[in-house]
Amino acid sequence: MNDIRTIFWDIGGVLLSNGWDRYQRVNVLSSLGVDLPAFERRHPYESFVWERGRISAEEYFDRTLFKPELGPRPDYDFTFADIWPKVCGQSSFQYPESFDILVALKSSGQYKLATLNNESAELNEYRLDTFGLREQFDYFICSGYVNEMKPHPDIFRAAIRISGQPAPTAVFIDDKQANIDAAEYHGMKGIRFESPAQVRASLAELGVNI
Numbered sequence: 001m002n003d004i005r006t007i008f009w010d011i012g013g014v015l016l017s018n019g020w021d022r023y024q025r026v027n028v029l030s031s032l033g034v035d036l037p038a039f040e041r042r043h044p045y046e047s048f049v050w051e052r053g054r055i056s057a058e059e060y061f062d063r064t065l066f067k068p069e070l071g072p073r074p075d076y077d078f079t080f081a082d083i084w085p086k087v088c089g090q091s092s093f094q095y096p097e098s099f100d101i102l103v104a105l106k107s108s109g110q111y112k113l114a115t116l117n118n119e120s121a122e123l124n125e126y127r128l129d130t131f132g133l134r135e136q137f138d139y140f141i142c143s144g145y146v147n148e149m150k151p152h153p154d155i156f157r158a159a160i161r162i163s164g165q166p167a168p169t170a171v172f173i174d175d176k177q178a179n180i181d182a183a184e185y186h187g188m189k190g191i192r193f194e195s196p197a198q199v200r201a202s203l204a205e206l207g208v209n210i
Helices: 022-030 036-050 057-066 080-088 096-108 121-130 153-163 177-185 196-205
Strands: 006-009 112-117 139-142 170-174 189-192
Touching: 022 036, 022 080, 036 057, 057 080, 080 121, 096 112, 096 196, 112 153, 121 139, 139 153, 153 170, 153 177, 170 177, 177 189, 189 196
Parallel strands: 006 112, 006 170, 112 139, 170 189
Antiparallel strands: none
């Protein structure tokens, strides 16, 4: 067995709550009186380019909410500056025990720790800073930084290249099977997240003792 040198972590659904999934969108937008069906029709494509770092958060909300290309432009009594704190406020620690594992791994000094997550650059920055994640990771492979999203091959190729280590010496923790399958296809080891206790046990099976 190759020794594990790099441990890649997803964030939403493994450490924190998801950032801007349907549940968060309903929470924020329904409280503001937004036409949710109209917003959701525009969301998929605009989110596709936003989470790949090709447009800004403000552009995303212009295209989906304030200045849609199709249909009348609604006259809202709030602005992007009002809505963005509400978006950020949807984030929380979902699994504090996962954070404990991360801190223990960082304290050991035996492994390089990195994120490998799908997130817009702005929301990723907020979550790293607010929840103390920046201090725990050595580097960050975020879709908003590298312009590609899991499970596309290019984001895994980038992660392996940036790590500077062979793929078999890396393990990736994620809550979606499609992403685990993609990581394993590229030679990494995968742990499908079910619970912090299960992650701890799975890491131990790979020789990573916490």
